[in-house]
């Protein structure tokens with residue numbers, strides 16, 4: 001007999017993990033993302049997901065799918081060159097990325113806040129190569145749980161925009177000091193995306209927390225000056241969505257489009 005659905009009641013930033021899961025499952029159902037496990041996980045959770053429905057003809061889910069495909073592609077590229085890598089996924093929520101990018105050799109360490117980890121462990125239990133930790137990304141304690149005998153990539157998807165700029169800078173420099181040689185992959189929110197969300201309130205019943213860290217040209221310059229972050233560059237957005245791809249190619253429009261830019265860097269190498 002199937003297990004009864006797991007009841008979920010999250011608020012604040014942890015609740016946004018459910019929002020993202022809903023977007024990925026919607027994209028998977030409409031053929032914009034290859035992620036059957038997201039659909040399965042959604043079905044296992046007892047949660048009023050209908051409050052995340054948006055009247056924008058599936059564009060939100062497609063934008064999320066594009067972000068996810070972009071991060072997956074960057075991750076696969078690192079994994080191809082370092083097949084025994086440990087991926088540390090900070091603020092992982094209900095992501096099913098391990099199953100999308102697994103090469104049957106890598107190790108996976110998930111970190112999220114205790115209330116999210118308690119639910120994640122029910123629906124996405126640890127396996128022989130995957131482990132879940134409860135804690136805060138802002139507290140460097142998690143770095144002591146990362147074995148140094150393997151290459152490391154830290155990924156932070158949908159996490160950093162909820163911190164203030166100084167806190168983001170503090171975390172990135174601490175990780176560079178504590179895990180030198182690791183790759184870092186993170187996404188951000190651009191100013192047009194924040195403006196669109198502020199202009200277009202979501203349906204009744206759901207008010208996500210504001211994004212407090214936006215990456216524009218000035219912030220990118222500041223990130224490049226942080227000690228221990230080398231080769232910081234934006235990863236090309238993945239293809240796979242004709243409409244979004246066409247819009248990006250319209251001259252002058254690209255910088256005006258709402259987007260989740262994805263960045264990659266190498267940590268600590270300038271200090272090594």
Ligand SMILES: C[S@@+](CC[C@H](N)C(=O)[O-])C[C@H]1O[C@@H](n2cnc3c(N)ncnc32)[C@H](O)[C@@H]1O
Pocket residue numbers: 013014015016017020021090091092093094095111112113116135136137138156157158159162
């Ligand atoms: C927008 S969700 C992203 C979830 C997942 N990475 C994804 O892309 O679907 C933000 C996640 O960050 C987690 N989070 C917020 N603050 C955190 C912190 N201080 N340490 C670790 N995780 C945190 C939340 O619990 C939530 O799971």
